[in-house]
Amino acid sequence: MKRIVRIFACAAAFLLLAGCASGEKKKAEAELYAMDTVMDLTIYATNAEEALSAAQEEIYRLDGLLSYTRSDSQVSAINRGAGGAVEVPVEVMDLVSTAVAISQRTDGAFDITVAPLVQAWGFYTGEYTVPDKEALDEILPLVGSGLIRLDPGAKTVELEKTGMSIDLGGIAKGYASDVLVEMMKDRGVSSALLALAGNISAVGTKPGGDPWRVAVRDPRDGSAYVGILSVSDLTVATSGGYERYFESGGKRYHHIIDPKTGVPADSDLTSVTVISQSGTTADALSTGLFVMGMDKALALWRASKDFEAVFVTQDDRVVVTEGIADRFEFTGQSGGYAYEIASR
Amino acid sequence: MKSPAGSALRPTRWDVVLAAAILLAAAVTGYLLYGNTGKSESLTAVVTRNGEEIARIPLDELEEPMELSVEGEYTNIIRAERGRVCIIDSTCPGRDCVHQGWISRPGQHLICLPNHVTVTIEGSSSSGVDAVSG
Numbered sequence: 001m002k003r004i005v006r007i008f009a010c011a012a013a014f015l016l017l018a019g020c021a022s023g024e025k026k027k028a029e030a031e032l033y034a035m036d037t038v039m040d041l042t043i044y045a046t047n048a049e050e051a052l053s054a055a056q057e058e059i060y061r062l063d064g065l066l067s068y069t070r071s072d073s074q075v076s077a078i079n080r081g082a083g084g085a086v087e088v089p090v091e092v093m094d095l096v097s098t099a100v101a102i103s104q105r106t107d108g109a110f111d112i113t114v115a116p117l118v119q120a121w122g123f124y125t126g127e128y129t130v131p132d133k134e135a136l137d138e139i140l141p142l143v144g145s146g147l148i149r150l151d152p153g154a155k156t157v158e159l160e161k162t163g164m165s166i167d168l169g170g171i172a173k174g175y176a177s178d179v180l181v182e183m184m185k186d187r188g189v190s191s192a193l194l195a196l197a198g199n200i201s202a203v204g205t206k207p208g209g210d211p212w213r214v215a216v217r218d219p220r221d222g223s224a225y226v227g228i229l230s231v232s233d234l235t236v237a238t239s240g241g242y243e244r245y246f247e248s249g250g251k252r253y254h255h256i257i258d259p260k261t262g263v264p265a266d267s268d269l270t271s272v273t274v275i276s277q278s279g280t281t282a283d284a285l286s287t288g289l290f291v292m293g294m295d296k297a298l299a300l301w302r303a304s305k306d307f308e309a310v311f312v313t314q315d316d317r318v319v320v321t322e323g324i325a326d327r328f329e330f331t332g333q334s335g336g337y338a339y340e341i342a343s344r
Numbered sequence: 345m346k347s348p349a350g351s352a353l354r355p356t357r358w359d360v361v362l363a364a365a366i367l368l369a370a371a372v373t374g375y376l377l378y379g380n381t382g383k384s385e386s387l388t389a390v391v392t393r394n395g396e397e398i399a400r401i402p403l404d405e406l407e408e409p410m411e412l413s414v415e416g417e418y419t420n421i422i423r424a425e426r427g428r429v430c431i432i433d434s435t436c437p438g439r440d441c442v443h444q445g446w447i448s449r450p451g452q453h454l455i456c457l458p459n460h461v462t463v464t465i466e467g468s469s470s471s472g473v474d475a476v477s478g
Contacts, residue, residue, distance in 0.1 A: 040475070193474055200475045217478025228473055238478035273477055326397040333410035333424075340413050341398055 025191065025207055028052040034063045035173055037197035043184070044191040044207045051187045055180050055194070062176045065092055068115065068167040069124070075168055079115075083162035087155055095280075096150065096157050099171050102284040103145035106300065110288030111259040113143050113159070115167035120262075123255045128246040130253065136262035143259050170239075174283025177201040177235050181279065199283050201235040211327070216310050218335050219270035226318045226332035227310065235279035239286035240271030240312075258291050265291040268314050272297065275324050276307040285309075294319070302344055312337070387448070388466045389429040391422060393459070403427050403448075403465070418459040429463055431456060 028048035030041050039059065043051050067073040074092045088096075099112045116139045122128040131139075142164045149158040159166065168175075173196040184192050184203045192203035193212055202212035211230040218224035219242040229236055241254025241264065258265040272290040276282040285307055289297035294311060301309055301321055308324035311317075318332045319340045330339045386404035390397055393416055401412070401424045411432070412422045420441060423432040428448035431441040434456060441456035447465055454463040 195475045198477045200477050202474075206474070212474045215473040215476045217476050219478070225473070225476065229477075236477045240478060271478055322398060325399055329400050329402060330410065330412070331402070331405070334407040336408075338413075339399075339410060341415070343415055 030056060032056055032059065034059045035067070035176065035196070036069065036169065037173070039197065040193075040195040041180075042193045042195075043189055045187070045189040047187060048189075051184060051189050051192075054183060054187070058179060058183060059176055059196075062172065062179065065089065066095070066168045066172040066175075068165075068169055075166060078157050078159065079165040082159040082164045085149070085151065085154065085156035085158040088157055090155055093150060093152065093155055093157055095168065095171065095175055096148065096166070098175075098280060099166075099168065099284065100145045100148055100150070102171070102281070102288065106285070106288030106292060107296075108144065108259055109265075109291035109296075110170060110284050111143065111145050112166040112168055112170065113145055113147060113164060114257055114259045115165040116142050116163065117257045117259070117262050118167065118255070119165075121253065121255075121257065121264075122246075123244065123257075128248065128253070130248050131262075140262050143262075170287045171280060171284040173197060173199040174235065174237060174279040174281070177279030177283075181235075198239075199235065199237045199279060201279055202231045202233065205232045215331075216273050216312075217271070218332065218337075219312050221335060224332075224335050226312055226330070226335065226337055227320070228329045228331060229273075229275065229310070229324065230327045230329070231275065234275055234277060235282045236273060236275050237279070237282035237286045238271055238273040239290045240269075241265070241267070241290070242270060256287060256290055265293075267291065267293050269294055269297070269311055270314055271312045273310040274307050275309065278306065281307055298342055301342070386467075387427060389422075389424055390464045390466055392462045392464070395460075401429065403429060414459070414461050416459045416461065418456070420456050420459055420461050422454075422463060429465070430454065431461075431463065434459070 024046055025044045026048040028043050030052055032039050041052060041055055045051055065074045068075055074088045078086045103111045120131045120135060120139055142161055147160040147164060177194055177196055177199055180194050181201050181203055190204035191207050194201040200214050205211055211232045214229045214231055214236045215225035216227050218226050219240050241256050244255035245252050254264045256265050267290055269290055272286050274282040274286040308321045311319040316337050317340055318337045319342050320328050321342050325341045389401040389403055391399040393414060399412060403424060406424055406426045409425045414420045418434060418436040420431050421433040423430055428446045430446040431454050434442050436456055436458040441454060444454050447454055449465060452465050
């Protein structure tokens with residue numbers, strides 16, 4: 001009898017010890033649709049379910065504030081009030097202010113005032129048209145972050161000209177990831193992967209202590225990767241013209257409009273992946289660097305300390321900045337890519 | 345005087361063995377459940393410059409040869425094929441690194457001293473992807 005008791009005691013001790021190794025973390029995951037995209041959240045924590053539902057609520061709250069398409073959003077209020085000042089929550093004004101700063105940093109390559117151009121090309125509705133030069137010349141004077149006036153005292157955002165509009169779609173997912181990462185930290189979550197479409201935040205490490213492995217898609221082949229990043233406490237964001245585009249008269253037009261020319265960015269890049277501790281920076285810069293093209297993008301990287309990048313070029317090169325190269329595993333050889341490391 | 349009950353509950357040698365076995369089994373189970381999943385013993389070429397790792401090339405998974413250009417004071421062209429790697433070209437004086445030829449086994453090195461570049465083969469790499477960006 002005592003032997004049997006001992007065996008049970010041993011079995012109990014065994015299960016307890018095996019459980020200790022994991023810290024009794026539970027896994028909670030959700031797929032949700034918000035901000036005009038699909039998001040996958042995976043959280044490992046003792047309080048995983050609670051953290052997950054809080055994260056989901058937060059995403060819906062931000063979508064409600066920042067959506068371009070929802071008429072009840074703060075962004076829609078700013079756009080409806082174009083030509084005058086509109087009072088908004090501080091959070092919204094701060095994000096617009098960040099977007100203006102990144103616009104200046106990228107010499108206008110990233111610009112939230114590009115919305116009327118995107119509209120003219122039909123990317124909001126899917127009713128694609130190639131606008132003629134006259135149409136573009138009418139819209140271009142409405143584009144430029146220099147036309148946004150912010151009044152921190154009155155908490156207002158003003159689009160100087162009627163007809164202007166802003167779209168935070170190129171920065172909102174990154175901002176949301178920063179907010180979520182902060183939430184996870186506050187809750188003591190040390191292991192989570194937050195994939196807001198192609199905007200992926202690695203919180204801490206995998207439950208076993210290894211870094212998260214985030215692949216960079218091959219722009220020419222959706223089933224292939226050009227490489228795999230091993231990251232923790234970083235956000236990885238990719239922009240490229242290979243997913244959203246239309247064809248007309250035998251020509252392909254993608255959705256990343258150059259705010260200066262009004263036409264899809266004629267870039268020597270097929271995709272740009274930015275890796276940064278700031279999701280907001282990663283998201284906005286991935287678009288900005290794509291529009292800038294390889295040379296200007298590399299020059300900006302050399303002048304910066306807050307991000308690294310993976311560039312895929314039209315001429316089939318994968319160029320990785322040296323600060324992240326040690327965490328990048330090149331897998332693009334089967335896709336015909338050459339591999340290069342850019343030095344400072 | 346020892347009571348009979350105390351004697352029966354005193355740990356025997358077998359109890360110690362059993363306790364050790366439990367600890368070991370728990371550790372193994374914990375590792376299998378939560379540990380380094382995705383690790384394999386495949387060959388990986390690790391490239392360093394100035395002592396810092398700058399690239400990892402999974403040699404076992406190479407379906408086609410690849411070349412990597414490493415720039416420092418000079419330029420090394422590293423060529424990897426399935427299961428092996430070499431420095432196929434270099435602008436350094438002497439080109440000793442090129443003369444080292446192919447390496448293919450864990451622990452082997454290629455070194456370009458003038459360019460401060462090394463290539464080392466390691467016997468493990470991880471595979472599997474948690475998310476895709478793009």
